[in-house]
Amino acid sequence: MNADESSLGRCPECGECIPKTWLLIEYKTDxxxxxxxxxxxxxxxxxxxx
Known part of the structure; x- marks a missing residue:
């Protein structure tokens, strides 16, 4: 994850920063x-x- 609090991290496809507003789903794994x-x-x- 990225240390920038306004970002979710970087896109593994193109490397661009993904803002939190583009979040689709967050979930807990087993x-x-x-x-x-x-x-x-x-x-x-x-x-x-x-």
Whole structure:
């Protein structure tokens, strides 16, 4: 994850920063980790930000 609080991280497809406002879903996994999916505003892909 990115240290910038207004960002979810970077798109693994194009490398652009993904703002929190583009978050689609956030959920807990079976091992109690938090995962999320977001749409990248630059390449319009649905990704798991890095």
């Amino acid at each position: 091992d109690n980790e938090t995962d999320l999916w977001a749409e990248c505003p630059a390449c319009e892909s649905v990704v798991a930000p890095e």
